[in-house]
Amino acid sequence: MTFIIRPADLNDLQPIYEMAKRTGGGFTNLPPDRKALMQKLERSAAGFDRVGEEVADDLYVFVLQNTATGEVRGTCQIFGKVGQRWPFYSYRIGALTQHSVELERTFRADILNLSTDLEGATEVGGLFLHPGERAGGLGMLIARSRYLFIRNHRARFADRTIAELRGVIDEAGGSPFWDGVAGRFFGMSFQEADEFNAKFGNQFIADLMPKHPVYIAMLPDSAKTVIGVPHPSGRAAMRMLENEGFAWENYIDIFDGGPTMTARTDQIRSIRDAKDVKITAVSDDVGEHKSGDKKLITLGRLHAFKAAYGWIDDTGDNVIIDSNCARALGISAGDAVTYVERT
Template sequence: MTFLIRPANMGDLQPIYEMAKRTGGGFTNLPPDKKALSAKLERSAAGFDRVGDDVADDLYVFVLQNSVTGEVRGTCQIFGKVGQRWPFYSYRIGALTQHSVELERTFRADILNLSTDLEGATEVGGLFLHPGERAGGLGMLIARSRYLFIRNHRQRFADRTIAELRGVIDEAGGSPFWDGVAGRFFGMSFQEADEFNAKFGNQFIADLMPKHPVYIAMLQESAKTVIGVPHPSGRAAMRMLENEGFAWENYIDIFDGGPTMTARTDQIRSIREAKDVTITEISPSAGEQNIHQKKLFTIGRLHTFKAAYGWIDDRGDDVIMDTESAQALNISVGDQVTYVERS
């Protein structure tokens, strides 16, 4: 076992900043700005330290760390309840059907409606994996560890969970959707709006965005074709979300038009299938013959939470863990862990 997930701290600011600079824009939850990232880490520390188990406007930031070298090579976030500091806006794709008797014609118009339907939901986001580590299931480790954290702190999270996927960004760093819709009303480029939103929130959307529906047929073709389409780098993330039970229900991001995926929290696969067990034995031979599939497991609560892949042989009354994983996460016989099958 080489990599583990743990809560981020202020000592992780520099590696998180270095990763933020690699995102290529449109990654609102991971802005390449040290002041904004520092504020996120401070807010995250307050969330982990908060007393009480109610749903609140918390932020939890995690990092993927190489347990051998100590290097931070990935990060992810959970927002306990969106739409509390400022409105959480989305476009919802609806339709208006009209019929003309004289023309004997029925016409259906697809419409973008500005919506705050998703306010109050829990959001998973801010997932970034260093390009050098995009193999060996590490993306899945980062993504699914969030769901196990939610499961083991269930009262802190809402009954609906959402995930915003970055939309299509062109080679110049612009957004065809922004240029065709919102950008017409703000007098700023996509990069400027994206940076401002990451640093100061989206209240400016409420102040300036027209409240009237937008007819998709009236948009330029470059904007229409990217509605609900994830950035090429986000297609694998979309598949992972779908495997967890998330679905696209016609909500899109107001900046870049990327899809917003939604799920009932208790129906997320990792949450639904996870098991709590007590370790009864730690053995160096666990998994030696590759007969026990590696599991994704977690231990600890709040700031002591950790997640990793390891060998767990669950025989009911006897639960055996491999020595390497136990040592890396300081697990002893008698400790309770939560695990879910890797695939």
């Protein structure tokens, strides 16, 4: 059984919609709404079709497909440049230190500042893997394939890349952070705000959110304790991001308080360590318990992009790929591929 990553097309609407219904809320980039998802797929098609090579407000949607059954079992997204259609808001955690001579005491207050610092960055997001496939490194395949796409289309992406992790959601589907902060100003539940944002964007935040700083000490404990904390299902994703060189620099999501991770694009591990080679041969003698090492392998540009795990025996003079991966990705001797170590 082989899984490949490929660009999504309009025929993938139904399986993506079925996955979106499984997210459990707070997953803004994958709303369980057919119209919103179709708009995403149409926007993605336009991004893959675009001729220019500059950084732009593109969206690229990918799917994980089982080549044996044809089933779509996962998805992910890349946003070329956020904050172009509407402001890209985050809360940045800062501090204010004040000293009282009379009391001989220094006071330090942690503050949430509404910020658009991350506007213009590239964003990786929308990653969802069907529960039945959360083994065998498929989550890492989906996540890391995005970085190799960015690497091989580098001019289309910014020098900083971000990833927003979903924050803590309670058993009722609400957000303690939303209830303690923004919900007090908007008169709507987290589910209502999250759904509206997924369908129409967050311009309403610009219209209604107070611009003054929020003192964290004044928030209820339920909100304070989840600031910068990922949803339990996102802890593995956070570790993967950290392994790629992303770090949390005190930016959080304005809806659920989840951490926003940032990295310099060229320093992302998969981008930095990837290698371009030309395949000299395809062989059944390369593979598990045979010669070669397991790699994450990609080839093709834009609509032709594909990625999968495979085995490569790279001696420098000869680069031999296993037959199974070659069939899945349509690779023949003489083709140029990019690979990175499977870790």
